[in-house]
Amino acid sequence: MTPLYLVDDDQDVLDSLSWMLEGMGLNCKGFNAADTFLKSVDIKQPAVLLLDIKMPGMDGVALLSHLNQVQSVISVIMLTGHGTIAMAVDCIQQGALNFLEKPVDGEKLFQLLTQAQQHTEQKWHQQNLQSDIANRLATLSQRETQVMEGILAGKMNKVIAAELDIAQRTIELHRQKVMQKMQVSNAAELAWLLANHKF
Amino acid sequence: MYQFFTRLMFILALFIGFKLPAIAADSHTSDPVRIGIMAFNEPDEVMANWQPTADWLSQQLHRPVQLTPLTPTQLDEALAKQRIDFLIGNALTTVAFKKNYGTSHLLTLVHNRVHSPEQSIGSAIVTRIDNNLSQWAQLKDEKLVSSDPQAFGGFQIFAATMATKGINAYRDIPQLRFIGFPQQKLLQMLLSGEADVAILPSCVLENALERGLIPANKLKVVLKQPHPDFACEVSTQLYPGYALTKLGHTDHKLATQVVTSLLQIPPESQAAVQGRYQYWSAPVDDSPVFELLKQLEQWPFVTNWQRLLHNALPWGASFIFALLLGYIHHLRVKRLVVKRTQALSAEIAHHQHTQKILLEQQQQFYRAQRVLLTGEMASGIAHELKQPLAGIRYLTQGCLYRLDSTQTELATALNKVINQVDRAQTTIHRLRTFCQQTSDYQPCDLRAVIEETLTLMQPEFQRLKLSPKVNLQTLPVFADASLIQQVLVNLLRNALDAMENSPHKSLIIDTGTTSESVYIHITDSGCGLSDNALERLFFPFETSKPQGLGLGMVICKRIIEEHKGKIEAQHAAPGLTVKVTLPLNQPSV
Numbered sequence: 001m002t003p004l005y006l007v008d009d010d011q012d013v014l015d016s017l018s019w020m021l022e023g024m025g026l027n028c029k030g031f032n033a034a035d036t037f038l039k040s041v042d043i044k045q046p047a048v049l050l051l052d053i054k055m056p057g058m059d060g061v062a063l064l065s066h067l068n069q070v071q072s073v074i075s076v077i078m079l080t081g082h083g084t085i086a087m088a089v090d091c092i093q094q095g096a097l098n099f100l101e102k103p104v105d106g107e108k109l110f111q112l113l114t115q116a117q118q119h120t121e122q123k124w125h126q127q128n129l130q131s132d133i134a135n136r137l138a139t140l141s142q143r144e145t146q147v148m149e150g151i152l153a154g155k156m157n158k159v160i161a162a163e164l165d166i167a168q169r170t171i172e173l174h175r176q177k178v179m180q181k182m183q184v185s186n187a188a189e190l191a192w193l194l195a196n197h198k199f
Numbered sequence: 200m201y202q203f204f205t206r207l208m209f210i211l212a213l214f215i216g217f218k219l220p221a222i223a224a225d226s227h228t229s230d231p232v233r234i235g236i237m238a239f240n241e242p243d244e245v246m247a248n249w250q251p252t253a254d255w256l257s258q259q260l261h262r263p264v265q266l267t268p269l270t271p272t273q274l275d276e277a278l279a280k281q282r283i284d285f286l287i288g289n290a291l292t293t294v295a296f297k298k299n300y301g302t303s304h305l306l307t308l309v310h311n312r313v314h315s316p317e318q319s320i321g322s323a324i325v326t327r328i329d330n331n332l333s334q335w336a337q338l339k340d341e342k343l344v345s346s347d348p349q350a351f352g353g354f355q356i357f358a359a360t361m362a363t364k365g366i367n368a369y370r371d372i373p374q375l376r377f378i379g380f381p382q383q384k385l386l387q388m389l390l391s392g393e394a395d396v397a398i399l400p401s402c403v404l405e406n407a408l409e410r411g412l413i414p415a416n417k418l419k420v421v422l423k424q425p426h427p428d429f430a431c432e433v434s435t436q437l438y439p440g441y442a443l444t445k446l447g448h449t450d451h452k453l454a455t456q457v458v459t460s461l462l463q464i465p466p467e468s469q470a471a472v473q474g475r476y477q478y479w480s481a482p483v484d485d486s487p488v489f490e491l492l493k494q495l496e497q498w499p500f501v502t503n504w505q506r507l508l509h510n511a512l513p514w515g516a517s518f519i520f521a522l523l524l525g526y527i528h529h530l531r532v533k534r535l536v537v538k539r540t541q542a543l544s545a546e547i548a549h550h551q552h553t554q555k556i557l558l559e560q561q562q563q564f565y566r567a568q569r570v571l572l573t574g575e576m577a578s579g580i581a582h583e584l585k586q587p588l589a590g591i592r593y594l595t596q597g598c599l600y601r602l603d604s605t606q607t608e609l610a611t612a613l614n615k616v617i618n619q620v621d622r623a624q625t626t627i628h629r630l631r632t633f634c635q636q637t638s639d640y641q642p643c644d645l646r647a648v649i650e651e652t653l654t655l656m657q658p659e660f661q662r663l664k665l666s667p668k669v670n671l672q673t674l675p676v677f678a679d680a681s682l683i684q685q686v687l688v689n690l691l692r693n694a695l696d697a698m699e700n701s702p703h704k705s706l707i708i709d710t711g712t713t714s715e716s717v718y719i720h721i722t723d724s725g726c727g728l729s730d731n732a733l734e735r736l737f738f739p740f741e742t743s744k745p746q747g748l749g750l751g752m753v754i755c756k757r758i759i760e761e762h763k764g765k766i767e768a769q770h771a772a773p774g775l776t777v778k779v780t781l782p783l784n785q786p787s788v
Binding site: 010012013015016017019020021022023024025054056057081082102103105106 | 578581582585586587588589590591592593594596597598599600601620624631734735738
C-alpha cells in the first residue's frame with residue numbers, strides 16, 4: 001500500500017480530511033508544515049501527497065518545487081483554498097499531478113488518489129529500472145560498449161571486427177559477455193531495454 | 200491807524216516843545232546825516248535844487264549832510280539796507296513804507312504857488328486845444344502818454360481817479376505808454392501829434408508856458424476840477440506835496456534837530472528859493488493819500504492778497520509739489536498693493552489648485568484602498584470560512600463512508616449537510632469574484648510613482664519631523680501604477696507607525712535595477728518585528744495595531760505577486776527592511 005501524506009497548516013482541516021480518507025479505507029499521515037514533512041518522510045519512496053498551498057514558512061509551491069528538483073517519485077495533488085489559473089499552471093508545470101480547490105469531494109478525490117498511487121508506483125518502477133539499466137551499463141568495459149553499439153546499429157560480427165580491427169572470434173566473445181551483463185538473450189531484447197532508458 | 204498816527208504826531212510835538220535844549224546839547228557826532236531824495240530823473244538837477252537846503256542843515260547841525268538822489272528802485276534798496284536816515288519824497292512815501300520800514304512823517308513841504316500844503320499837487324490831463332474830450336471813459340480809446348508809472352503827481356493820482364470811475368488805468372487803456380522824463384517831452388509829443396493825451400502833474404503845463412517852452416493856446420487841460428485856491432488847472436483832487444520822512448532806525452534826537460532846523464528856513468533864503476518851496480510845515484492831513492493808496496489797491500495796512508499770494512507762491516508751490524509727491528507716492532503704493540494683491544491671489548489660487556489636486560489624489564487613493572480592502576476582506580473572510588467549511592464537508596463525508604447500507608436516514612441527512620456546505624461555498628465564491636477588480640497594466644516609471652507617493656505622504660513625514668533619505672533612479676516596469684502606489688503607501692505607513700515612539704527616526708528608500716528586475720528597499724528604524732510576526736507578516740487578519748484589520752501586507756503581497764514580483768521582509772538593525780522586486784520592463788519588449 002502506497003503511503004498517503006497530507007500537509008496543511010490548519011490542524012482542523014488536517015484532522016477532518018484524515019477522517020474522511022480513513023472512512024474511505026485509506027490510511028494517511030498528516031503534517032502541519034512543509035519542513036516537518038521533509039524531515040520525517042523519505043521522499044525517494046513512492047507516495048501520494050495532498051499539499052496545501054498557503055502555509056507559513058515554506059509554502060506548498062516551494063515544497064512542490066523542491067520535490068521536483070530532487071526528482072522525487074511522490075505524486076503531488078495540490079489542494080488550495082482559492083486557486084488562480086496562474087497558480088494552477090505554475091503547479092502543473094512544476095510537476096503536480098492535479099490542482100484541486102478545497103473542499104474536494106470524497107469520490108472524486110478517491111479516483112484521483114488511485115491514479116496518483118499508480119502514477120507514483122509506475123514512476124518508482126521506472127526510476128528503479130533506469131537505475132538498474134544504468135548499473136548494468138556501468139559494468140561493461142570500453143571494448144564491450146563499442147561492440148554493443150555495433151550490435152545496436154545492426155551490424156554483422158565481421159563488420160564490427162573489421163571496424164575495430166580485431167578478430168571476429170574475439171567479437172563473438174565480447175558479444176556473449178555483453179548479453180550476459182545486460183541480462184538479455186538477443187539483440188532485439190537489448191534494443192528494447194535501451195530504448196526505455198533515458199540517458 | 201489814524202489814531203496811531205495822531206499819537207505819533209503828539210509825541211513828536213512833545214519832543215519839539217520840551218526836549219529840544221537837551222537834544223541840541225547831544226549833537227556832537229561828526230557822522231554825516233544821510234538824506235535820500237526821490238528823483239525820477241536828472242539826479243544832478245535834483246541835487247542842485249536841494250544842495251542849499253542840505254548846506255543850511257549842515258550849518259545848523261554842525262555836522263555834514265549827505266544828499267543821495269534815489270530812483271524808486273534805488274529807494275527800495277536804500278531803505279532795505281538802511282543807507283539813509285531821512286527821505287524827502289512825495290506824499291506817498293511815508294505811508295507806503297510805514298509798514299515795512301517804520302517810516303514816520305515829520306514835515307510837509309509847502310511848494311511855491313501853493314496856499315495850503317494839503318493841496319499841493321494833482322494830476323492834469325493835457326490835450327491839444329482841438330480835442331473835445333469830455334468823459335473819463337473816452338480816455339480808453341485815446342493814445343495816452345505819461346512819464347512813469349511810479350510818478351505820484353502824474354500817473355498815480357490819475358490812476359486813482361480812474362479807479363473811482365471804475366476804470367483800471369493799467370489794464371483798460373490799451374494805448375497807454377510811459378515815456379520817461381523830462382515831462383516837457385510829453386507836451387512836445389502832444390504838439391507833434393505822437394500822442395493825444397498826456398498825463399502830467401499839476402503846473403507842468405503852466406511852468407512850460409511861463410518859461411516859453413511851448414506856444415500858447417495849443418494845449419489845454421481837460422476834465423478840469425475847480426480848485427479856487429490852486430494856481431494851476433488840474434483834472435483831479437489835490438494832495439499834499441513833498442514830505443520829510445524819518446526812517447525807523449533813525450535816532451529821534453537827530454530827527455528832532457533836523458525838524459527844528461528845517462522849520463527855521465525862511466522863504467527868502469537860498470535853500471527855499473533854489474528848492475522851489477516857501478517853507479517847511481508841520482505834517483498836514485495826509486488822509487487823502489491813504490484814500491489814494493486804497494484806490495490804487497496799494498494800501499499797505501490791509502492785507503495785500505496779491506502780494507501775500509506772491510510771497511506765499513513758493514511755499515504754496517512746494518506744498519502743492521509735496522502734495523503731488525505724496526499723491527504720486529500714494530498712487531505708487533496703491534498700484535503696488537494692487538499688484539501684490541494680484542500676485543497673492545494668483546498664488547493663493549495656485550495653492551488652492553495644488554491642494555485640490557492633492558486632495559483629489561488622496562481621495563482617489565483612499566477610494567482605491569477601500570476597494571482593495573473590501574476585496575481583501577472578502578477574500579480573507581472567504582478563506583477563513585472556507586477552511587471550517589472544508590472541515591465540515593470532509594467530516595460529513597467521512598461519516599457517510601462509515602455508515603452501512605441500512606442507515607439510510609443518516610445518509611440522507613449527511614448528504615444534505617454536504618449540500619448546505621456546497622451552497623455556502625458557492626456564496627463565498629461569488630462574493631470573492633464580485634470583489635475582485637481588474638487591473639490596468641501599463642509601462643510606467645516607478646520613480647514617478649514613488650515621488651508622487653512621497654508627496655502624498657508629506658504631511659505625515661512632517662508630523663514625525665522626518666525627511667526620508669531617498670535614492671531614486673529610473674525604474675521601468677509594466678504595472679498598474681495605482682496598485683503599486685497602494686503597496687508603497689502601506690509599506691511607508693507601516694514604517695512610520697513602527698517609528699512612532701522611536702527616539703531616532705530614519706527612513707531610507709533605496710532603489711535600483713538588475714538585469715531582469717527593479718527593486719525598492721524600504722528600511723525604517725522602528726520597533727521591528729519578532730521572528731514569529733515576521734513569518735506571519737503576509738497573513739490576513741494578523742495585526743499588531745489595535746485599529747488594524749491586518750490586511751495591508753496581504754494586499755501588498757497580492758498586488759506584487761499579481762505583477763509577477765516578490766515582496767519580502769527582513770530584520771534591520773534596528774527596524775525592518777521590506778524588499779519589493781518587480782520584473783524589469785525591457786525597452787525592446
